[in-house]
Amino acid sequence: MNAIECNNLTHYYGKKLVYENLNFHVEEGSILGLLGKNGSGKTTTINILNGFLQPRSGECLIYGENTQHLTPENKARIGFLIEGHIQYSFMNIHQIEKFYSGFYRKWDKEPYWELMSKLKVTPTQKISTMSCGQRSQVALGLILAQDPDLLILDDFSMGLDPGYRRLFIDYLREYAKSKNKTIFTTSHIIQDMERLIDDVLIMDYNRVLAQKKVDDFMQNFKQFYFELVDGSIDFSKEDFIANVEKVKNKVEIYTYESDVYVKSFLAKNGIGHKNFKKVEMGLEDAFIGLTGKY
Amino acid sequence: MWKSVIYKEWLKTRWFLIIYAAIGVLAVGRIFLKVQHDFTFNEATNFWYVILFQGYQYFGILKFLPALGGLIIAVSQFFPETVNKRIKLTFHLPIVENKVMIIMMLFGACCLLLTFGVVSLFFYGLSIIYFPHEIIHGALVTMTPWFLAGLAIYFLAALIILEPVWKFRFLYALVAVAFIPSVFFDDTITGGYSPANPVLFVLVIIMSTALLFSGYRFRKGEM
Numbered sequence: 070m071n072a073i074e075c076n077n078l079t080h081y082y083g084k085k086l087v088y089e090n091l092n093f094h095v096e097e098g099s100i101l102g103l104l105g106k107n108g109s110g111k112t113t114t115i116n117i118l119n120g121f122l123q124p125r126s127g128e129c130l131i132y133g134e135n136t137q138h139l140t141p142e143n144k145a146r147i148g149f150l151i152e153g154h155i156q157y158s159f160m161n162i163h164q165i166e167k168f169y170s171g172f173y174r175k176w177d178k179e180p181y182w183e184l185m186s187k188l189k190v191t192p193t194q195k196i197s198t199m200s201c202g203q204r205s206q207v208a209l210g211l212i213l214a215q216d217p218d219l220l221i222l223d224d225f226s227m228g229l230d231p232g233y234r235r236l237f238i239d240y241l242r243e244y245a246k247s248k249n250k251t252i253f254t255t256s257h258i259i260q261d262m263e264r265l266i267d268d269v270l271i272m273d274y275n276r277v278l279a280q281k282k283v284d285d286f287m288q289n290f291k292q293f294y295f296e297l298v299d300g301s302i303d304f305s306k307e308d309f310i311a312n313v314e315k316v317k318n319k320v321e322i323y324t325y326e327s328d329v330y331v332k333s334f335l336a337k338n339g340i341g342h343k344n345f346k347k348v349e350m351g352l353e354d355a356f357i358g359l360t361g362k363y
Numbered sequence: 364m365w366k367s368v369i370y371k372e373w374l375k376t377r378w379f380l381i382i383y384a385a386i387g388v389l390a391v392g393r394i395f396l397k398v399q400h401d402f403t404f405n406e407a408t409n410f411w412y413v414i415l416f417q418g419y420q421y422f423g424i425l426k427f428l429p430a431l432g433g434l435i436i437a438v439s440q441f442f443p444e445t446v447n448k449r450i451k452l453t454f455h456l457p458i459v460e461n462k463v464m465i466i467m468m469l470f471g472a473c474c475l476l477l478t479f480g481v482v483s484l485f486f487y488g489l490s491i492i493y494f495p496h497e498i499i500h501g502a503l504v505t506m507t508p509w510f511l512a513g514l515a516i517y518f519l520a521a522l523i524i525l526e527p528v529w530k531f532r533f534l535y536a537l538v539a540v541a542f543i544p545s546v547f548f549d550d551t552i553t554g555g556y557s558p559a560n561p562v563l564f565v566l567v568i569i570m571s572t573a574l575l576f577s578g579y580r581f582r583k584g585e586m
Contacts, residue, residue, distance in 0.1 A: 121451055122584030145457035155447045159375055168374075171367030172456050 071130075072097045072219045072251040073118065078127035080113055087113050088275050090127070095268070097218075100245055100252040102266035102283075104259060104356050109272045111255040112152065115223045118253070119149055131219065145173055148217035152224040154208040158197035162190065162207060166214070173215050181210035184240070202233035209237055213244055220245070222254040226261050234258065238265050259353035269352070273360050278311075283352065289325050290355050292348040296320070298341030309334070312361050321348070323358035364458050365466050372440060372470040379439040380474050383432050387482040394422055395489045402493065414498055418553055422486065422502050426548070429513025432478060436471050437520030445524055454582060464578045468521065468571060475517055479510045501553045508556045511563045512547035518570040519543070525577035 073095040080087045087110040095101045105111050116122035117129050120136045129136040134143050157165055162185050170176045184206045190199060196207055205225070212220060220241075226234050242265050245252050256262050262269070269286055271279040279286060290311070300318035304310055309330065314321040320342075324331065328347050335342055350358065398421055401410050413419040444450040453467075454460050483503070490499045519539040526532045547563065556563070 116584060119451065119455060121454070121582060141457040141459060144455060147455070149451075149455045151447070151449075151451055153447060155449055155452065157371065157443075157449065157452065159443055160371075164370075164374060168367050168371050171370070172364055172458065 070097050071095060073129065073131055073253055075114075075117075075129040076127055078114075078117065078124050078129065080110070080117070080122070080124045086275055088272070088277075091272075091277060093270050093277065093280055095251060095253050097251050098249045099268050100242070100254070100266045101268040101270060102262040103253065103255045103270045103272065104262065105255075105272035106274075106360055109274055111272065112223060114272075115152075115221060115255065118221055119147075145175075145215075146218040148212035148215050148220040150208055150212060150220070150222040150225055153227050154201065154205040154225075156196055156204065156208050156211070158204075159195060161193050161195050162188075163192055165196065165207065165211065169211055169215065175216040176214055177216050178214050180213040180244070184210035184213070187236075201228035202230055205229055205233055205237055209240065213240075216248075217250070219251045219253065222252065222256075224255050224257060226256045226258040234261050241265065259356050260351065263352040271356060271359055278359050287350070287352065287355060290350075290359065291324060291326075291328070292350050292354065292358055293322050293324070293328060293331050293345065294320070294348050295335075295342040295345040298343070302340055307334075311359055314358075314361075321358075323355075364456075368456075368458075368463055368466045369470055372467055375443055376436060376439045376471070376474060379435050380478065383435050384478045384481055387428060387432070387478055388485055390424055390428055391482055391485045391489065394424060394486070395493070397421065398489075398493055407493070411494070411498065414494075414553075420502075420505065420553055422506065425482070425486070425506060426509055428482070429475070429479060429510045430516050430543070431513075432475055433513040433516035433518075434520055436475055437517045437524060440467065440471050441521050441524040450525065450578075450581060454578075460578060460582060461575055464575055468518070468574050471517055471521070472514060472571065475513055479513065483510075504557050504560065505553045505555070507560045508547045508563055511560070511567050512543060514567045515547065515570055516543060518567070518573055522573040522577050525574065525581065527577070527581045531580075 071094040073093075075091060075093050078091040079089045091110075091114075103111050103114060113122065117124050118131065118136050120139055123137055131139065132143055132146065134140060139147075157168070160168065166178060166181055170178065188199075188203050188206055190203060196204055199207070205228075222241075225237060225241075229237065238261055241252070244250065252265075254262070254266070263283070266283055269279065269281060269283050270277065279290075281289075297318040297320055304313045304315070304320065304322060309326045310322050310324050312323040322331065328345075332345065334340075335345075348354075398410070401421075410421075414421060444453060453463055456463060483506070486506075487499065487503070490502065494502075516539070519535065523532050523535045523539070526535060546566070
């Protein structure tokens, strides 16, 4: 069953198209990362999912309910992390725990206090005076205590140093996998996503470039490097090439095809080249390879 | 759940509320220090005469105090919700969005009414030492639109603060600046607003729904 299902989603800001007929779904128990460049519609999607934005057309369903009219019962099943770990910063860690506990029947304060015990904060210290890393732990602890079935995390890595990012991810993945939770997340730092997500949804301006299992994507999407004898050859119009980066005669091509296919293409078209090699990629390389550097 | 909402509102507003109530009490104290002074140096009968026949409003410093209160409570309550669009957290709570807005609004309105009540009671308690019933009644009738203005400013300020589009904020602010003085502070004659007070009361009740409009616009993604 799908925790999230978005059908034919179309949205504009004024006359600027964000995307048209976007379709995707998130299966229950999976961790999906939404990747895209700035302005490709990640936060727009998160806002539509949380009912803070009405799409021009189409709909998103969470557990079968339109996100524009989520019932309180359904909202209680969704943990929401706002970009920048925004919380009620005029409260301290005791006050905020007391506040949220009144809303959730399944409230379990244990994981919250376990995370808080790792922070070097005083009991009366306001959240506004905490570091970004400490605030992230407060936000995460509150979501874990809520014990939601679905977590929607908007750019969870924003402002975090590597240690806090690692702590956040490890805690989150362990929690999600041990309790069969569903996560829908975005992040600017794609190395982080690699440790966390099962599925990836890559968006470019106005369209979806890929929605796959991360393992499948990483196995099938490849980068090849070679140096051309004639640097003027243009590959950009070839159907099998997802993206090409070329500096003088040095070429990087990104494709779902195999090295055999690429080599035979070069041979068939009499394209002289040397130093042909397959380049190993991380998720970030693959993302840049698919979407381009600009 | 409503208890948790009230707890949050209390955390945001408590110091502003306490300081504002203290200012109100001090203002009333200041009025009656002046009254005591005038009684001592001008005699009570002369002072009453000036009040009854020359329209002197010995409580005049209270005129804009409720308006200040409405503004303070609205800002302390709703401004923190707009910083980093924190209102998203409130709307994500498992409670109907309009319900949470109404609880927040009722909290603010009740706080204002409570402080107005404290100020009025203190004013009344000291008034009966110095003045006959007719003078006190006239004073309270005169102050009623001022208190109603405090509530109206609270509702309008909340509407303006939560409005997601700056252009509309300016528009609402312009309307408020034109509307409030002409409707609530127009007549300076003691008791002059007596026939209009029930109408103003109904008007303020209607204005109390304005906040829901800003909340709705935010949820629809107006920007």
